[in-house]
Amino acid sequence: MDKKKPKKVFVDGAIPPEKIATSIANHQSKTNIGAHSIFLGQIRADEIDGKTVSAIEYSAYEEMAESIFHEIREAAFSKFDITCAHIYHSLGEVKTGELCLFVFTSSAHRKIAIEACNYFVEEIKANVPIFGKEIFEDETHQWKVNK
Amino acid sequence: MDKKKPKKVFVDGAIPPEKIATSIANHQSKTNIGAHSIFLGQIRADEIDGKTVSAIEYSAYEEMAESIFHEIREAAFSKFDITCAHIYHSLGEVKTGELCLFVFTSSAHRKIAIEACNYFVEEIKANVPIFGKEIFEDETHQWKVNK
Amino acid sequence: MKVNVKYFGAIAESAGKSEEVLDLEKGSSVKDLKNQQIKKYQIQDADSIQIAVNQDLKNEVELKDGDEVAFLPPFAGG
């Protein structure tokens, strides 16, 4: 399937909701699919020490990140009987309420699609060199750390 | 939040991908949300005894189904710290490749959104009186049973 | 007493109808009605059928006048 094509994961700025609709529509010709699982990361207006986050500015060690994304894909396709998988992550500024991560997995059966989607999300959080600068409303910032 | 409003779950025919984009866009003002989990059911062109499914025609015991959907929502909101949850299910004919189920949960944190989404999907499959007539390309049919 | 009976999916197909009002003897049970209709319409896979009385699957009780009794084949949502 589209397993072998090298895929571009990073997108500039927020991921528009329309991109999700387009991705879904693109899979309606694949009639061996019975289930899609989608995960979306959205920027929260967290309050930290009395200051409110207004955006996160993402940066990455891009070459390494793309190669780790590729390894995660390969591992996912060997672990799970999925038909396709798509990942998009923002670089640059993403405002609160906007989307920074879009993971989309498809399979004949729901459990496989769901497990694969979770696998991608956890692997991305743990292993991809992406960095996030939390920008507060007063234009100060702090560096985000995944828990 | 929108927990208490009675919600209409059933939609006529297939769920268009644009509906998913619209639902996502409607949540961008809720800046306490950090994660969305979405499940989509799509009609497979299964081959059964040499015949290929071309559509499923859904029917339901509608009044009871809507009340069970409501109970599932109530249970989910008490079990999981979710911000919102939306469910849409098709009635009538849905062709292969089209979407028949859209579950959408949101939370501050990813694990909660994902667990709640899975909960909805399993509960819907197990407990809602919806019936599916698998229509084959030769216009014969059989009745679908959830596994 | 009268009960309103509803049939769904494969059962409606076997019965050739989706709804009917039946006149039952006072004291009839859900089980009596189920067995009677299964026989009458030669409904297959009787063990897989669930009965909802007034939209409730938990019922091993006597029927009352005006009850809505639904014959439900296996669920297939999602």
Place this chain on the structure above:
Amino acid sequence: MKVNVKYFGAIAESAGKSEEVLDLEKGSSVKDLKNQQIKKYQIQDADSIQIAVNQDLKNEVELKDGDEVAFLPPFAGG
């Protein structure tokens, strides 16, 4: 020998740069370079920093001429 050093996130901020070419003695280890730069730029939370050599986090080896050494703060993707 020359190595190409890259800094990311909070580390780039401390260093005031995102990249530099350093001239090291032959036989320098990853650990030597890490300690030297942390001291030089007063980089905080040294324990949380991972080093990738040629995009590989598994490295306890001697550096070679031309290596790309990246200083990575905690990941925050997703």
